[in-house]
Amino acid sequence: xxxxTEYISIWKSVPRFRLSMMVMIGITIVLFWMIxxxxxxxxxxxxxxxxxxxxxSKIGIAAGxxxxxxxxxxxxxxxxxxxFLAVLVGAALAISGAAMQxxxxxxxxxxxxIGVSSGAALATAIAMVVLSTLTWPVxxxxxxxLIPISAFAGGTFATVLVYRLSTNKGRTNVAxxxxxxxxxxxxxxxxIGFMIFMADDDQLRDLTFWTLGSLGGAMWxxxxxxxxxxxxxxxxxxxxxxxxxAILLGESEAKHLGIRVERMKxxxxxxxxxxxxxxxxxSGMIGFVGLVVPHILRLWIGPDHRFLMPGSxxxxxxxxxxxxxxxxxxxxxxELPIGVITASVGAPFFLWLLLxxxxxxxxx
Amino acid sequence: xxxxxxxxxxxNNKNLVNNVSMNLQPGKFSVILGKNGAGKSTxxxxxxxxxxxxxxxxxxxxxxxxxxxxLDLARKRAVMMQNLHLAFSFxxxxxxxxxxxxxxxxxxxxxxxxxxFECLRQAGVEHLANRTFPTLSGGEKQRVQFARMLxxxxxxIENSQPCCLLLDEPLSSLDLAHQHSVMQLVxxxxxxxxxxxxxxxxxxLAAQYADEVNVMKDGRTYALGSxxxxxxxxxxxxxxxxxxxxxxxxxxxxxxxxAASENKRFLMxxx
Numbered sequence: 001x002x003x004x005t006e007y008i009s010i011w012k013s014v015p016r017f018r019l020s021m022m023v024m025i026g027i028t029i030v031l032f033w034m035i036x037x038x039x040x041x042x043x044x045x046x047x048x049x050x051x052x053x054x055x056x057s058k059i060g061i062a063a064g065x066x067x068x069x070x071x072x073x074x075x076x077x078x079x080x081x082x083x084f085l086a087v088l089v090g091a092a093l094a095i096s097g098a099a100m101q102x103x104x105x106x107x108x109x110x111x112x113x114i115g116v117s118s119g120a121a122l123a124t125a126i127a128m129v130v131l132s133t134l135t136w137p138v139x140x141x142x143x144x145x146l147i148p149i150s151a152f153a154g155g156t157f158a159t160v161l162v163y164r165l166s167t168n169k170g171r172t173n174v175a176x177x178x179x180x181x182x183x184x185x186x187x188x189x190x191x192i193g194f195m196i197f198m199a200d201d202d203q204l205r206d207l208t209f210w211t212l213g214s215l216g217g218a219m220w221x222x223x224x225x226x227x228x229x230x231x232x233x234x235x236x237x238x239x240x241x242x243x244x245x246a247i248l249l250g251e252s253e254a255k256h257l258g259i260r261v262e263r264m265k266x267x268x269x270x271x272x273x274x275x276x277x278x279x280x281x282x283s284g285m286i287g288f289v290g291l292v293v294p295h296i297l298r299l300w301i302g303p304d305h306r307f308l309m310p311g312s313x314x315x316x317x318x319x320x321x322x323x324x325x326x327x328x329x330x331x332x333x334x335e336l337p338i339g340v341i342t343a344s345v346g347a348p349f350f351l352w353l354l355l356x357x358x359x360x361x362x363x364x
Numbered sequence: 365x366x367x368x369x370x371x372x373x374x375x376n377n378k379n380l381v382n383n384v385s386m387n388l389q390p391g392k393f394s395v396i397l398g399k400n401g402a403g404k405s406t407x408x409x410x411x412x413x414x415x416x417x418x419x420x421x422x423x424x425x426x427x428x429x430x431x432x433x434x435l436d437l438a439r440k441r442a443v444m445m446q447n448l449h450l451a452f453s454f455x456x457x458x459x460x461x462x463x464x465x466x467x468x469x470x471x472x473x474x475x476x477x478x479x480x481f482e483c484l485r486q487a488g489v490e491h492l493a494n495r496t497f498p499t500l501s502g503g504e505k506q507r508v509q510f511a512r513m514l515x516x517x518x519x520x521i522e523n524s525q526p527c528c529l530l531l532d533e534p535l536s537s538l539d540l541a542h543q544h545s546v547m548q549l550v551x552x553x554x555x556x557x558x559x560x561x562x563x564x565x566x567x568x569l570a571a572q573y574a575d576e577v578n579v580m581k582d583g584r585t586y587a588l589g590s591x592x593x594x595x596x597x598x599x600x601x602x603x604x605x606x607x608x609x610x611x612x613x614x615x616x617x618x619x620x621x622x623a624a625s626e627n628k629r630f631l632m633x634x635x
Contacts, residue, residue, distance in 0.1 A: 009473070017471070068376050152432075249450060252412075253443075257463070260433075302454070306471070
């Protein structure tokens with residue numbers, strides 16, 4: 001690694017490095033500010049200083065600010081796990097999107113592309129419509145965990161399937177993987193349609209809301225279950241940044257630059273599959289984060305994955321946290337599905353980016 | 365440095381490359397010539413490891429190609445392929461800096477950036493350093509790619525350690541002046557302990573700069589030797605299906621090849 005003096009000289013001499021660093025620091029500060037503010041917003045208001053006081057009291061430091069036990073209970077048991085989950089899910093989805101776009105050398109790739117999301121959705125549909133009506137002891141034991149576990153299993157299964165279909169003699173063909181993903185998406189779509197046809201009115205409503213995504217069910221228990229998978233992707237995928245930069249030149253080119261391309265592909269597929277499967281299992285289908293966040297950053301700081309990967313995680317967390325805040329306050333006391341917010345904010349923004357980009361040069 | 369022994373590549377029961385051997389040595393500039401579909405690129409891919417040969421072996425410094433890790437190879441061998449497609453807006457300088465990837469951990473240091481600038485300068489594209497790569501013309505892209513090759517081998521070249529440069533038609537989009545400046549650069553490199561293998565279409569460029577020429581036809585080596593040995597009218601006519609006149613170059617001691625006007629046969633076939 002570089003020494004501090006080297007970093008300082010890079011900072012001085014490379015404008016893009018300077019811009020990227022400042023953007024990263026900026027969005028990190030905004031993210032922390034947003035966490036403190038958004039845990040205080042809701043039916044019971046908690047001011048930022050009260051939030052700090054409650055958190056400090058938890059580690060044994062008594063702060064001057066006073067707070068009520070209701071505030072403490074709501075913060076600790078309802079708001080914090082939800083905010084925690086929003087940040088982690090947003091970060092994992094966005095960093096998975098950045099990794100996929102790099103791997104496919106295509107700025108339009110998205111974790112949904114290789115079938116993870118639709119595999120998870122199909123498993124959820126089956127769980128809601130078929131499994132939940134059965135009275136097997138296993139299913140009764142699982143209880144409310146049935147749906148997240150099914151979603152996770154479905155997403156992982158779809159990932160493994162796509163990977164197997166596109167890999168021959170240890171080499172993964174990325175174009176085949178894309179096409180296999182399309183086929184699996186279509187297949188899952190058809191089967192989900194069949195489940196919708198079989199579903200009764202209540203199941204139909206549950207299923208529809210699930211596909212639109214929500215963080216409403218967030219509890220510490222669900223946070224702990226998905227945490228390892230999300231954290232693994234968020235911490236590990238940035239280590240592949242240099243390889244992802246090289247693979248943008250082409251797979252052979254990356255290999256001739258010393259990258260173990262096949263090993264890198266496997267790592268990306270595994271970590272993205274697990275992270276997206278885990279994210280979908282707790283929050284349903286949340287579209288657009290994986291696609292839009294890396295794009296925004298790329299237009300802002302350029303395509304270097306060494307900044308793009310960690311930056312996507314931070315900005316993704318920020319975006320989903322903001323969207324969730326909107327989702328739970330805009331029609332309060334009811335809640336909008338978060339997928340409605342991310343798509344209705346993300347899609348026009350994305351179009352605006354494309355139009356602006358078309359006028360500037362036409363390259364992403 | 366790199367030795368290809370009896371390479372055969374068979375795909376769908378067709379021998380694309382048939383029993384071709386070459387020995388690339390530091391200081392020697394080798395060129396492969398041949399018609400379209402003669403197996404030139406396939407042979408090069410077998411040599412780089414992108415394609416595993418059906419039979420035969422590739423030895424680097426006496427050891428099997430598979431014995432080296434990609435990183436070890438990248439430090440002693442640079443490969444420039446045809447038609448690079450990059451959809452993301454890296455600048456030319458950042459593309460060249462990727463050539464430093466096998467030599468750096470973390471971010472490229474100021475030293476790496478100096479090397480990258482020097483390579484851009486040698487390839488005659490320093491004025492494009494901050495242009496985004498996808499907006500460059502074909503020839504400009506090719507020269508930036510060439511600069512990336514220089515950056516990758518820079519340490520070996522500076523320390524006169526043997527290393528290898530494999531190039532698949534690096535001149536295909538270049539104008540006359542730049543064809544010669546790149547050939548001159550490669551010529552100078554081969555004087556600095558670099559083993560060079562280049563696939564080329566221009567016979568006269570090969571005649572003027574190469575030490576060794578391998579003329580391929582139908583997957584086989586049709587003729588292998590120095591330009592003076594290989595550039596004979598009958599060999600070239602048979603290998604390229606095109607009659608030629610061969611004379612002495614007025615300024616260099618090398619053959620000068622001109623397509624003969626009586627290639628009406630080819631024109632008749634085309635009609």
